[in-house]
Amino acid sequence: MATNRTFTMIKPDAVKNGHIGAILAQINEAGFRIVAMKYTWLSAEKAGEFYAVHKGRPFYDELVTFMSSGPIVAAILEKENAVADFRTLIGATNPDEAAEGTIRAKYATSIGENAVHGSDSDENAAIEGSFHFAGTEIFS
């Protein structure tokens, strides 16, 4: 069953490059409501745990190092058809392949440093949201 929530992170590259405000504005303009949000810095251990599904892939160590290299913005977003609509809004993993106007096309620098995360399923949206937020930090 499709749910109406997804989970996102504005990644360290986009934070460092000063794009937090522009990305949040684009998210709001696309009709998503922020129901939880925090500015935080993942340890390498936490980043490794978050991306455990990619363990063993050639880019895993690079991904963990990158995601723990600086602060991020983590958020839970609400909208009808949230997971699929947010994946459309952010664009393809590789910014060279991301559709024009998508967040990754505008703000990502490479396939690794690609500005934002977006959950790929309702199940993962729930798991990832709970990874970052306690129930008392979510306001719908």
Ligand code: GDP
């Ligand atoms: P996503 O769902 O679009 O974020 O893509 P994936 O789930 O396939 O990969 C998770 C994250 O790993 C991506 O967002 C990138 O930050 C990183 N990543 C994926 N593929 C590569 C790659 O080939 N090289 C590097 N350096 N990072 C990658």
